[in-house]
Amino acid sequence: MTVLAVDLGATWLRVSPFSGAPLGKSVYRLSEIGLESVPEIIASAGKELKAEAIGIATAGPLSLKDGWIRPPNLGNVKLYLRNEVEALSGIRVYMQNDCVAGLLATILKGDAGSSKNVVYITFSTGIGAGVMVDGHVILGKDGNAHEVGHLVLSYSGDIRCGCGGLGHWEALCGGKNMVEHFRLKAGVNVHDARDIFELARLGDPRAIAFTEECMRINAAGIASVVNSYDPEVVVLSGSVFLGNREQFINGISKYIGDYLINRPPVIKPSSLGDDAPLIGAGLLAELKGVLP
DSSP states (O other): OOEEEEEEOSSEEEEEEESSSBOOOEEEEHHHHOGGGHHHHHHHHHHHHTOSOEEEEEOSOEETTTTEEOOGGGTSOOBOHHHHHHHHHOSOEEEEEHHHHHHHHHHHSSTTTTOSSEEEEEESSSEEEEEEETTEEOOOSSSOTTOGGGOBOOSSOOOBOTTSOBSBHHHHHSHHHHHHHHHHHHOOOOSSHHHHHHHHHTTOHHHHHHHHHHHHHHHHHHHHHHHHHOOSEEEEESHHHHTTHHHHHHHHHHHGGGTOOSOOOEEEEOTTGGGHHHHHHHHHHHTTTOOO
16 A cells, blocks of 8 residues: 655655655755645645555644644644645545654554553654553544643743743743743853754753753653653654753653652653654554554
């Protein structure tokens, strides 16, 4: 079965033929192509491939029933993505939150082992999760039961999330918002989250203190997820995490015990790296949308 796998994140659109694994991919920067062009790019790729189905892993929130997405990191614009791609291509589209797709890849490609209680968390432009409890993927009424990046971790802060809320985990430690958070805390302007971690590695005391605070916040966020879902395994991924694995693992291990009530799970990096959502999208299409 030949399908098209699509990963629509906050920064990149990745499109790939898929048959058990990605078979090469085309990558587009969203700031250059514009969100409005995404349905046509996906539909054209699907038609060219003569795909039997299209799987889309997308940043949320979304409506699985009505087929739209409205990601705060893409301007809070409502786009009827599934409907438009199906209308343009004539191909059946299966859509899920990108972290649910990442979770699906985690479950089916080995990182979860035999565990039936698994959480996949991504630290990239934003923060998100996919959750499986007792062998069932959790979705919720619209498909947004896993928007953990919008857990409120600071009710007294003045840092506004891309969604408009205050004190959200993503506002404090999402890759996009870390830049503003660092400017407010340290008075230093940087281009992106990579600059902050690089400054810390070079010994800048402001960056060291800031990244240490972020690791405590991340530990509190992960603990909140563990306390809510009681997973056996937590798999971490996303570009911000993958570029700073040691600092994340060490920092989370150092602080998470201060916040846990449930027995600690195994916490480990994704072996699939940044491709987990893309792989999950392909698997979603191959399974015709049927989740565990």
